[in-house]
Amino acid sequence: MSKVAVIGGGWAGIAAAVALADAGHDIAVFEMAPQLGGRARSVAGQPDYDNGQHILIGAYRDSLALMRRLGVDPEQVLKRLPLALPYPGEPGLRLPPGSPLVAFTRGVLAHRGWPLGARLGLLAAAGGWLARGFRCDAALSVAELCAGLPAAVKRDLVEPLCVAALNTPAPQASARVFLRVLKDALFSGPGSADLLLPRRPLSDLLAGPAAAWLGDRLRLGTRVQAVEPGWRVDGERFDAVVLACTSVETARLTADVAPAWSATAQGLGFEPIVTVYLHSPGSALPSPMLALREGPDAPAQFVFDHGALGGAPGRFAFVVSGAAPWVARGGCAEAVLAQAVRELRWASPPVIDKVLTEKRATFACTPGLVRPPAFIATGLWAAGDYVEGPYPATLEGAVRAGRVAAQGVGAEAGGTGTGAKGAASGSPTNTP
Structure with missing residues (x-):
């Protein structure tokens, strides 16, 4: 059994922590925020709001399996639609x-x-x-x-x-x-393209159950200052470390111990996502989700009816992905409101309820992009949706990266029979 530090409590960190604990390792999870979930969680202090609208699909087998491992029934918390x-x-x-x-x-x-x-x-x-x-x-x-x-x-x-x-x-x-x-x-199989729309607050899907499952192995509100060879996390000795924080944080923590890896992570660009919540009492969409045609005066590409998904009636989440031009202009809430009034029917005039901007929502998934590998050094692994792999920055990509890092740690400890290089490239169980 190894003593392993998992730094970061987003979906990648949760996946790594659960896999490591299930393999019998002694783990500690460090998370700088007051709650788990990373960029897929409910807003602190306002649990009925999420920090962005997320969609899962039927092909997200590892994410769904992780929910079940933590006692969450996907059929109860997700609305499945063709x-x-x-x-x-x-x-x-x-x-x-x-x-x-x-x-x-x-x-x-x-x-x-x-x-x-x-x-x-x-x-x-x-x-x-x-x-x-x-x-x-x-x-x-x-x-x-x-x-x-x-x-x-x-x-x-x-x-x-x-x-x-x-x-x-x-x-x-x-x-x-x-x-x-x-x-x-x-x-990749029947149902793989199905849309799985959250009908509970995001933290109910994974972060909350994970916090209960991890218990005293979880250290919230703790920003790690240094990872040193040995491996020491702020002076505490571990046999291995999984860096499941953002690429920016991981680059900071590896600047001295793996400067080439750190430089690759620092080279990633980012794309923002803006979520504009509108409120309109008595209104409803014809479908839980509608696509919208983006244009010079129409920022949003999708809108979600939270009332139809078991949330607050009359609340609508408009999503602006690839939002860099709008962020550069200072925001898009008023443009989204105008788009909504122009394109949809309302029982009462919609008003802006809340605007959430994730300036580093995902890495910019550009042609020929070089992403850092999961393996950093013996005993040191990265887990995040940005690590080298075939997928963009998705929840499933994060979960799979967490599992790959956990497999790598296990391989090095002699517990899986899989070489570290093989673990870094993913195992057959990671492919739908």
């Missing part, structure tokens, strides 16, 4: 149940909002991606990958899916990562 991208007044693309390939084909052919040529063009492109194993040149952007697609398909499907999954606009987003997301979501 993938649909309805727009105000338009049904949009909807995938029927069944085999993913058949469902995608049927859904596209049934989409009467697109001309037949557009539908056939999308199916032809998707067939080409499938034939190539959803692989492409690492230097390609999503916009370049999809340049030949009909304009309606790019506008109504590719661009909103890209910014939702990668939080990076299509002209700047990695086509390779985008294709991996499509592969796992649309073609």
Whole structure:
């Protein structure tokens, strides 16, 4: 049994801590905030608000398994819906149940909002991606990958899916990562593309149950100042350390012990996300989630009806992903309000309730991006949605990174029979 420090209590840190504890290691979890959850939690002191709107999908098997391990039934806390991208007044693309390939084909052919040529063009492109194993040149952007697609398909499907999954606009987003997301979501098994929308506060999904499960192994409100060879965390001796904090914090803590790794982490750029909560008593959307068409005066790409998801009736979360231009302009709340009034029907005039801006919500998922590996040094591992891997900055990416780091620690301790290099690249259990 090893004594292991997990620094950071977001979803990656929780995943690492649970896996390490289940393997019999003595763990301590350091979290600088007063609660667990990282960027996917409820707002401190206001538990009925989340620090951003999150979506899970059916392909997030590791995240769902982690919830179950902590005693959370995903069917109770998440609303499962077949993938649909309805727009105000338009049904949009909807995938029927069944085999993913058949469902995608049927859904596209049934989409009467697109001309037949557009539908056939999308199916032809998707067939080409499938034939190539959803692989492409690492230097390609999503916009370049999809340049030949009909304009309606790019506008109504590719661009909103890209910014939702990668939080990076299509002209700047990695086509390779985008294709991996499509592969796992649309073609990895029945239900993999289903939308899983939280119908409880985010902290109820993982952070709260994890805090109860960890108990006295959790050290909240503790910002680690130094990690030194040995391994010592602020002077306390450990056999191994998992750095599950942000890339910025991990770069700070590794600047002296692994300067090359630290420099790679420091080189990551970021994309913000803005969530604008509007309040309109008596109002409801026709669906729990609607897609919106982004434009020069229309910042939001999606809106969620919290009343339809078991939350506060009359509260609506408008999400602005890839929000750097709006943050640079000083914000977008009034523009979102104008967009909402213009595009949706309201029983009462909506008003701005709360605005939450995550300036470093995710790393910018750009073509050819070099991300730091999970393995830093013997006994020192990184876990976060930003570490080297095939996925963008998602909850599932964070959970998988946490598990990979835990496997690496176990391999080094001789407990798994898997080499550290193999653990760093992920095990078969990490692939849907």
